[in-house]
Amino acid sequence: MSPGSRILAIVPAFNEERAISRVIAEIQAVRPPVDVLVVDDGSSDRTREHALASGCAVVSLPFNLGIGGAVQTGFRYAVVHDYDVAVQVDGDGQHVASEISVLLDVMHGRQADVVIGSRFMERKGYKASFARKLGIFVFVTVNSLLLRKRITDNTSGFRAYNRKAIRFLSENYPQDYPEPESVIILGKNGFSIEETAVHMREREHGQSSIGAVRSVYYMVKVLLAIFVDVFKEPNHR
Numbered sequence: 001m002s003p004g005s006r007i008l009a010i011v012p013a014f015n016e017e018r019a020i021s022r023v024i025a026e027i028q029a030v031r032p033p034v035d036v037l038v039v040d041d042g043s044s045d046r047t048r049e050h051a052l053a054s055g056c057a058v059v060s061l062p063f064n065l066g067i068g069g070a071v072q073t074g075f076r077y078a079v080v081h082d083y084d085v086a087v088q089v090d091g092d093g094q095h096v097a098s099e100i101s102v103l104l105d106v107m108h109g110r111q112a113d114v115v116i117g118s119r120f121m122e123r124k125g126y127k128a129s130f131a132r133k134l135g136i137f138v139f140v141t142v143n144s145l146l147l148r149k150r151i152t153d154n155t156s157g158f159r160a161y162n163r164k165a166i167r168f169l170s171e172n173y174p175q176d177y178p179e180p181e182s183v184i185i186l187g188k189n190g191f192s193i194e195e196t197a198v199h200m201r202e203r204e205h206g207q208s209s210i211g212a213v214r215s216v217y218y219m220v221k222v223l224l225a226i227f228v229d230v231f232k233e234p235n236h237r
Contacts, residue, residue: 007034008083009100010074012067013091014041017050024054026097027089034087034100037077041070047091067157068175075161075170086166088159095158099198103160106196113165113191116151116183117158117198139180139222147187151195154180158198165191180222 009027013020020038027036036056040048042064051058059073071088078086087103089095095117103115120136139154157179161169168189174181186193 005032005084006082007032007085007087007104008074008078008081009034009036009087009089009097010071010078011036011038011089011091012041012070012074013038013043013047013051014064014070015043015045015047016091017043017045017047019093020047020091021050021054023089023091023093023095023097024051024056027100028054028056030097030100035083037074038091039070039073039077041065041067066176068173068178071178072170072173072175075166075173078166079170083166084163086161088157088161090157094201096199096201099158100160102196102198103158106194107160107162110194111192112194113162114186114193115160116153116156116193116195117200118151118153118156118195119198119200120152121195121197143180143183143187146184147193149187149193151183151193153195154183158200177222 011020011023011027013023016023024036024038027034036054038047038051038056038058040051040058040060042061048058048060057077059077061070061073065073074088075086085104085107087100089097089100099117103117106112106115136153136155140150140152143154144150165186168186168191169182172185172189174185183193
């Protein structure tokens with residue numbers, strides 16, 4: 001990145017009191033320095049208190065909006081506070097903060113608007129369930145057809161966004177399960193998207209909100225949303 005760029009890590013967190021302090025500490029150790037914003041998505045545990053104790057900025061939502069609303073809150077914060085780059089990092093500890101630099105290097109080297117950290121470009125130890133693998137295959141196929149570009153990890157929440165993408169998504173970020181849908185929205189509106197291989201950890205605490213049965217529902221729901229987006233007029237950037 002260019003010298004002096006202001007970088008914000010947006011950390012959406014819902015009931016992540018067991019992981020959030022470590023997540024913040026890992027991001028705070030990254031160089032060049034990255035500011036941290038935890039968006040406490042209506043947690044009922046001590047996520048907010050642990051985040052505040054770590055010395056980062058915290059926005060507490062009055063109730064659980066879901067990942068889309070939490071991340072969009074982060075984008076709006078980034079716009080108000082004039083950040084050049086935002087990096088989305090999950091609050092459960094699966095993303096490796098030291099690899100933020102990998103995303104930023106690709107963004108700078110390829111002049112990309114958005115960079116997605118992929119678990120599947122290379123074999124780096126991440127194991128996916130059969131249901132997740134099926135969903136990944138479907139999204140890769142659909143997005144390849146619609147965007148003429150192969151994205152291997154459409155559901156990854158480890159992403160970097162430049163200033164243009166931040167401003168656009170602060171107004172146009174999809175709700176519910178937004179990662180695959182946002183790839184289509186960004187591509188349709190002319191943003192350049194790149195991927196790079198990253199390492200991710202297995203979840204240590206808590207439980208994924210998408211189980212085997214919900215994976216099918218998730219896949220159908222997102223596909224319907226994607227096809228609706230295809231027929232929408234592009235938004236003005």
